[in-house]
Amino acid sequence: xxxxxxxxxxxxxxxxxxxxxxxxxxxxxxxxxxxxxxxxxxxxxxxxxxxxxxxxxxxxxxxxxxxxxxxxxxxxxxxxxxxxxxxxxxxxxxxxxxxxxxxxxxxxxxxxxxxxxxxxxxxxxxxxxxxxxxxxxxxxxxxxxxxxxxxxxxxxxxxxxxxxxxxxxxxxxxxxxxxxxxxxxxxxxxxxxxxxxxxxxxxxxxxxxxxxxxxxxxxxxxxxxxxxxxxxxxxxxxxxxxxxxxxxxxxxxxxxxxxxxxxxxxxxxxxxxxxxxxxxxxxxxxxxxxxxxxxxxxxxxxxxxxxxxxxxxxxxxxxxxxxxxxxxxxxxxxxxxxxxxxxxxxxxxxxxxxxxxxxxxxxxxxxxxxxxxxxxxxxxxxxxxxxxxxxxxxxxxxxxxxxxxxxxxxxxxxxxxxxxxxxxxxxxxxxxxxxxxxxxxxxxxxxxxxxxxxxxxxxxxxxxxxxxxxxxxxxxxxxxx
Amino acid sequence: xxxxxxxxxxxxxxxxxxxxxxxxxxxxxxxxxxxxxxxxxxxxxxxxxxxxxxxxxxxxxxxxxxxxxxxxxxxxxxxxxxxxxxxxxxxxxxxxxxxxxxxxxxxxxxxxxxxxxxxxxxxxxxxxxxxxxxxxxxxxxxxxxxxxxxxxxxxxxxxxxxxxxxxxxxxxxxxxxxxxxxxxxxxxxxxxxxxxxxxxxxxxxxxxxxxxxxxxxxxxxxxxxxxxxxxxxxxxxxxxxxxxxxxxxxxxxxxxxxxxxxxxxxxxxxxxxxxxxxxxxxxxxxxxxxxxxxxxxxxxxxxxxxxxxxxxxxxxxxxxxxxxxxxxxxxxxxxxxxxxxxxxxxxxxxxxxxxxxxxxxxxxxxxxxxxxxxxxxxxxxxxxxxxxxxxxxxxxxxxxxxxxxxxxxxxxxxxxxxxxxx
Numbered sequence: 001x002x003x004x005x006x007x008x009x010x011x012x013x014x015x016x017x018x019x020x021x022x023x024x025x026x027x028x029x030x031x032x033x034x035x036x037x038x039x040x041x042x043x044x045x046x047x048x049x050x051x052x053x054x055x056x057x058x059x060x061x062x063x064x065x066x067x068x069x070x071x072x073x074x075x076x077x078x079x080x081x082x083x084x085x086x087x088x089x090x091x092x093x094x095x096x097x098x099x100x101x102x103x104x105x106x107x108x109x110x111x112x113x114x115x116x117x118x119x120x121x122x123x124x125x126x127x128x129x130x131x132x133x134x135x136x137x138x139x140x141x142x143x144x145x146x147x148x149x150x151x152x153x154x155x156x157x158x159x160x161x162x163x164x165x166x167x168x169x170x171x172x173x174x175x176x177x178x179x180x181x182x183x184x185x186x187x188x189x190x191x192x193x194x195x196x197x198x199x200x201x202x203x204x205x206x207x208x209x210x211x212x213x214x215x216x217x218x219x220x221x222x223x224x225x226x227x228x229x230x231x232x233x234x235x236x237x238x239x240x241x242x243x244x245x246x247x248x249x250x251x252x253x254x255x256x257x258x259x260x261x262x263x264x265x266x267x268x269x270x271x272x273x274x275x276x277x278x279x280x281x282x283x284x285x286x287x288x289x290x291x292x293x294x295x296x297x298x299x300x301x302x303x304x305x306x307x308x309x310x311x312x313x314x315x316x317x318x319x320x321x322x323x324x325x326x327x328x329x330x331x332x333x334x335x336x337x338x339x340x341x342x343x344x345x346x347x348x349x350x351x352x353x354x355x356x357x358x359x360x361x362x363x364x365x366x367x368x369x370x371x372x373x374x375x376x377x378x379x380x381x382x383x384x385x386x387x388x389x390x391x392x393x394x395x396x397x398x399x400x401x402x403x404x405x406x407x408x409x410x411x412x413x414x415x416x417x418x419x420x421x422x423x424x425x426x427x428x429x430x431x432x433x434x435x436x437x438x439x440x441x442x443x444x445x446x447x448x449x450x451x452x453x454x455x456x457x458x459x460x461x462x463x464x465x466x467x468x469x470x471x472x473x474x475x476x477x478x479x480x481x
Numbered sequence: 482x483x484x485x486x487x488x489x490x491x492x493x494x495x496x497x498x499x500x501x502x503x504x505x506x507x508x509x510x511x512x513x514x515x516x517x518x519x520x521x522x523x524x525x526x527x528x529x530x531x532x533x534x535x536x537x538x539x540x541x542x543x544x545x546x547x548x549x550x551x552x553x554x555x556x557x558x559x560x561x562x563x564x565x566x567x568x569x570x571x572x573x574x575x576x577x578x579x580x581x582x583x584x585x586x587x588x589x590x591x592x593x594x595x596x597x598x599x600x601x602x603x604x605x606x607x608x609x610x611x612x613x614x615x616x617x618x619x620x621x622x623x624x625x626x627x628x629x630x631x632x633x634x635x636x637x638x639x640x641x642x643x644x645x646x647x648x649x650x651x652x653x654x655x656x657x658x659x660x661x662x663x664x665x666x667x668x669x670x671x672x673x674x675x676x677x678x679x680x681x682x683x684x685x686x687x688x689x690x691x692x693x694x695x696x697x698x699x700x701x702x703x704x705x706x707x708x709x710x711x712x713x714x715x716x717x718x719x720x721x722x723x724x725x726x727x728x729x730x731x732x733x734x735x736x737x738x739x740x741x742x743x744x745x746x747x748x749x750x751x752x753x754x755x756x757x758x759x760x761x762x763x764x765x766x767x768x769x770x771x772x773x774x775x776x777x778x779x780x781x782x783x784x785x786x787x788x789x790x791x792x793x794x795x796x797x798x799x800x801x802x803x804x805x806x807x808x809x810x811x812x813x814x815x816x817x818x819x820x821x822x823x824x825x826x827x828x829x830x831x832x833x834x835x836x837x838x839x840x841x842x843x844x845x846x847x848x849x850x851x852x853x854x855x856x857x858x859x860x861x862x863x864x865x866x867x868x869x870x871x872x873x874x875x876x877x878x879x880x881x882x883x884x885x886x887x888x889x890x891x892x893x894x895x896x897x898x899x900x901x902x903x
Binding site: 397401405407410417418420425 | 524528802805815817818819820822823824825826827828829830831832833834835836837838839840841842843844845846847
């Protein structure tokens with residue numbers, strides 16, 4: 001067993017590779033949260049009156065909401081008044097083309113391995129790069145515009161497509177939904193907006209890359225994806241943050257709207273700074289993600305690989321409203337050191353013949369806590385609803401915990417719902433089997449973990465799958481060699 | 482605001498409690514007051530709004546007095562073919578003149594056993610109703626099975642409950658089973674009359690080293706019975722505890738069944754069936770706490786829900802950090818037979834140790850069309866075929882009952898229900 005301990009030791013001593021930060025002159029809002037700050041943000045972003053009103057309404061609702069405490073995580077209370085709600089690099093000017101973007105900012109993304117240069121990068125992914133509160137650049141806009149696809153920063157969308165934003169903003173996640181969604185609605189700074197017109201199959205992966213750079217700020221972005229009838233889009237999201245001693249808050253909202261026969265695939269590789277070995281610092285990731293399959297035969301698929309964040313609190317959900325609509329959720333959540341993750345999904349079956357599938361794989365190591373919390377609800381009219389859920393946990397080390405909280409609420413006799421979960425560690429017999437065949441223990445662990453997560457990793461788009469596998473290898477460095 | 486949520490209703494109720502067990506009652510009372518009745522959507526009572534139910538059906542919140550029970554009533558309530566000893570209770574009070582003397586087992590009133598550590602197993606701070614019972618129970622029963630005693634005949638706890646204008650019945654049972662002893666209990670309640678009443682029951686079972694305890698229970702009370710029961714067991718090493726719980730009716734029933742495995746190589750089994758129709762609402766909350774290494778627990782609950790009934794299942798397996806080499810299995814299967822039946826299930830695992838094998842499974846569905854067709858193709862009419870399939874579904878739990886007369890009785894009840902209903 002000493003070998004195992006050694007592996008775990010190495011695993012817990014791994015450093016976060018995106019921990020650096022850059023000094024740039026920033027345009028910041030003063031710390032604090034009040035109506036004046038919201039007006040300030042709104043004015044800064046030159047927003048129309050209706051949006052300011054919407055923000056203020058959200059703020060007033062938020063004021064009357066208690067902070068939720070039901071999640072299986074513990075963390076010191078966040079002083080929301082001490083945070084800054086807006087921080088933007090000063091150099092950002094209105095730019096028409098990528099050539100005009102400050103090279104320093106582009107360099108930040110180069111360092112993260114995200115090339116904003118259209119010629120240099122792999123063809124096939126359009127990126128919206130968000131740094132702290134603003135979008136730095138969006139690539140391939142022109143190419144996409146020819147197909148009628150709108151892919152731009154949220155602020156731009158508000159100016160150029162106000163009618164679309166007005167129609168869909170808050171339609172899936174209402175501002176009153178929960179504490180952090182309401183807070184986000186009041187102070188959201190930027191994010192991505194994506195509109196796929198009827199019958200269009202988006203030819204490339206769309207992606208947003210979030211980076212928190214400034215200290216003492218919260219990042220509140222908002223993503224809105226609208227897929228019209230018979231369209232298809234695959235969307236990627238990645239995120240990192242510098243290593244700082246204090247905790248930072250990331251409270252985002254993602255809304256997806258899928259009309260009849262539309263399909264949206266949303267993949268996340270989340271690699272926020274998880275805090276150091278002693279559990280100091282790290283990002284609080286309190287995110288509301290929800291999609292609605294509004295039309296018949298529509299499909300929304302969530303895939304997430306969660307490796308970062310000190311505290312994660314995230315439940316990408318699907319509302320299956322259209323008949324024959326499909327919701328999917330694939331997740332790998334890895335926690336190490338003092339990380340805490342409370343994540344899962346909600347599948348709300350409203351339409352007839354709706355289907356959902358949940359595959360959640362948790363891996364906990366170190367002193368971390370990993371919880372799956374999910375809900376499958378079949379409403380009265382959802383005839384012939386079908387759900388299959390599987391949530392497995394893998395424990396590495398005797399200091400960590402794995403928990404499952406599945407809620408299954410069935411209100412229709414024709415529903416078929418299955419849920420199964422297992423918790424175990426890597427079997428000694430499995431390792432022994434590999435050893436016997438000349439595979440070293442380290443490689444055996446790698447093999448088993450990869451096999452364990454494969455079902456989910458297979459769902460990721462190619463470019464992301466490579467990154468996710470690398471990330472998984474890094475997180476378990478030492479054991480996977 | 483309703484009357485129940487106001488303090489004075491309970492002040493009077495608590496003030497009327499007997500004066501024995503002063504410190505036990507004070508702890509219970511403090512715990513009750515600090516917890517208060519479950520609020521709407523309180524996590525533990527999320528799908529069972531017991532507070533509202535009590536407010537609407539229990540007008541007279543006062544302790545129910547014992548009713549006269551005749552020997553004929555006892556005789557007719559007895560299970561056919563039952564051979565064993567009977568302890569009779571009326572509204573929670575022990576009726577010695579109708580009960581048998583059990584050889585080798587000490588049975589006495591709790592009031593005569595003031596040194597009993599009431600509340601040490603079913604802790605009042607875990608559930609508000611356990612606290613209420615602890616603060617205000619009238620009297621209860623103390624059953625002690627001495628070391629190495631092999632009680633071959635089952636012991637039937639037969640309760641007659643009935644109250645005027647919705648009073649409160651609060652039975653309290655303390656069972657201690659010595660090291661190496663074996664015993665089987667049957668727990669059965671009979672409702673007298675159609676009046677609504679609130680049954681708030683607490684049973685504490687303490688099992689010694691290598692003891693073997695079976696606790697079988699049938700809930701077939703009147704349609705107007707609102708019931709909360711807390712049954713909690715501690716067992717030591719090498720001991721085995723098996724409970725089978727059959728719920729067949731009741732207005733709103735909430736069972737909290739908890740098992741604490743305190744010694745290695747101990748084994749806990751919890752099985753249950755809820756077969757509901759009408760507007761019955763049955764909520765089974767089970768909790769298995771693995772505190773030590775090398776223990777095993779199995780759990781299997783099956784539900785068949787018809788009409789507008791609602792079944793709630795919440796199974797919690799808690800594996801503490803020290804409890805390595807734990808094996809814990811949990812399964813919950815449900816069949817919905819009507820448009821208006823609802824099931825809410827939450828099989829929950831909380832695991833803090835790594836070298837464990839734990840799994841849970843849960844399904845909600847309906848009868849297999851192909852199986853039904855197979856039977857019909859062989860000349861069995863649809864109704865019978867359905868009954869047969871449902872009976873087979875429940876059978877997996879029924880066969881866990883070792884006591885023959887009780888198993889036959891349970892089988893009969895379920896067949897009756899399936900025959901007439903389905």
